[in-house]
Amino acid sequence: MKDECSISEQLSDRYGSPEELVLLLNSCIEMLFYLEEGNFDRREVQNVVVALKDSIGLLPQQGW
Numbered sequence: 001m002k003d004e005c006s007i008s009e010q011l012s013d014r015y016g017s018p019e020e021l022v023l024l025l026n027s028c029i030e031m032l033f034y035l036e037e038g039n040f041d042r043r044e045v046q047n048v049v050v051a052l053k054d055s056i057g058l059l060p061q062q063g064w
Contacts, residue, residue, distance in 0.1 A: 014054060024051050
């Protein structure tokens with residue numbers, strides 16, 4: 001199991017900071033709520049999915 005420091009480093013490397021990840025996840029949720037054909041390009045949706053998958057992978061390491 002990775003320690004808290006390395007998880008923080010992963011968040012910093014990927015998203016800049018935990019706060020930036022929170023902002024991104026909030027945007028992801030909003031984006032998915034309004035997801036309709038033509039609203040977002042494929043790459044934007046893929047980025048949302050990657051961020052959500054990363055979060056799912058990191059949260060258990062935090063004991064959540």
